[in-house]
Structure formats: structure tokens, C-alpha cells
Amino acid sequence: MNSGNRGLPKKRLMRHDRHFVDELAQRMGEGIGRMVRVTNIVSNQDQPRTSLGDFSDLVRSIQKHGVLEPLLVRKGERGQYELVSGERRFHAAMQAELTEVPCIELQVSDSHALEIALIENLQRQNLNAFEEGEGFRTLVDKYDYTHEEVSDAVGRSRVTVSESLKLLVIPVDIRAECRHADINAKGMLLEIAKAPSSEAMSALIHAIVVEKLDRRDLRERRAEMAEETNPKIGATDQGPDKPKTAKPRPFVWRYQPKDRPFKVSLAFSTAVEPETKEVIAALEDLLDELRSSAGSE
Incomplete structure (x- = not known):
């Protein structure tokens, strides 16, 4: 057995088997599924992930079972393939000393390739808040997306997109x-x-x-x-002889569903009723904090 292919399983029907990708190419057309040498694959410069983190478990899994999910690539310059999706799998496969990996070639534009990379990472919840924001900013600055278009492309609310971009002032x-x-x-x-x-x-x-x-x-x-x-x-229009105006009472948003064992109240630091999107953003922030707290326990 070729030591360079160590870790690749021998079963014909597994997704990452050479037979699988060859048959996929025959069924769906030349250039769809194929085995590609790792030395012929380069990373995407717009990849939103800035840190691959610890993937030692993934390396061990690939050594034992092979790459279970094909990488997504597109044809790049000089005959090389540019990675669209699967950055961690690609680097783990190299560390596992595989010489080739299963790939599916896509015919996509630069912006579409970034969309795919963002969507995969967002669905896997692998991006931190700053990486997510940087990915959104690339779509906005480099490919002229509006916030609404970014929202549609990655399946996130416009409020979420705008908030992620606001973080980049840090x-x-x-x-x-x-x-x-x-x-x-x-x-x-x-x-x-x-x-x-x-x-x-x-x-x-x-x-x-x-x-x-x-x-x-x-x-x-x-x-x-x-x-x-x-x-x-806050002192504008308040001269030395003018009495201070009373602080407005905060607006309280309430949700009391019938036949449910709970109710929700949110107090906003304004007397004006907030827009629906502001209520949604506040609830999403609360959920983020609860998830973060639960994850740290």
C-alpha cells in the first residue's frame, strides 16, 4: 500500500473513496468529482477563517477513516485548484500525510466562492464574531454587496449583518x-x-x-x-438657570403567550417604542449571552 495514501479507506462505497468521486464525475459530467493531489491545491485568499484552531482530533480521524467529505475547489491560475470550502480538512489531510484528497470542482465567481466559505463556516458555527464580520466586510467592500444582499447570501438577518460589521471598529x-x-x-x-x-x-x-x-x-x-x-x-439646551428635565421612563416590551409557562419583559433605555428589528436584535443578544454562559459552565 502506498504510504502517501495512508488513511484512505478501501471500501468502495464510502463518500471519500476514489471510486465514489470517479463515478460522480461520470454521472454528473467531467470535472465534477475527482481526486486531487494536495500539492496542487492552494488556499483561498478571502477565506474568512483566520485561525484553524486545534484539529489534532480531525487528523487522527482522517488517518483512520480518510476524508469523509470532499473538499470544494475551483480551477485557479497555473492549473492549480483554489480551495472554496474545507480549509481544516485540507490542512489536516496534509498533516496526516495524504498525497491526494477527494474534491468537487465548482464553476463559481470570487464572490460566490466567498459566500460558500462563509455559509459553511456559519452553519458549522466555526467562525468567531470578528471572523464573521470580516467575511461580511469582504463581500461589502470588495464585491459591492449591500447589507441586504449579504443577509440574503448567508441566510442571516440584516440586523445581524450590520451588528457584525459594527464590531470591526474594535x-x-x-x-x-x-x-x-x-x-x-x-x-x-x-x-x-x-x-x-x-x-x-x-x-x-x-x-x-x-x-x-x-x-x-x-x-x-x-x-x-x-x-x-x-x-x-446630554446637557445641550440646558442653561444654568433651566431646571433639569425628568428622566423619561424606559419603554417596556412584554410578551405573554397563552398556554406557556413563561413571559418575557424587556426594558429599553428610551421612552419611545422600539422598532421590531430592535426588539429582535435585543433578543438575539440575550440568546448569545445565554449560549455563551451555558457553554462556559
């Missing part, structure tokens, strides 16, 4: 601080992104870690920072 070094502090919930990151400076962002991260702030506490701390930076904020 400098790279502050993003690293967030990762080291294990701050992953988008709601918390959005509050950090609203801070007036990098120093303020870093201070908020420190407060989250030391004081165990939740999002409400974080929002209040950020507001205090803004007032300290510019004490005139």
Missing part, C-alpha cells in the same frame, strides 16, 4: 484582549465597540473580567466613561 489588539478574556457574546462585544477609544475598550474588558459585569452593567459603565470624556453630553 482594533486588532483589542480583539485579541477580548479573546484572551473569553468574551465571545456579540452583545458584550457591541458594547465594547461603542467605547470612545481603544483605552476605554481595554478598560471595559478589564472591568468585565475583574468585576464580572453583565451587559447591562457594561452599558452603564460605558455611559459613565462617555460622560467623563465629554461632560456636556
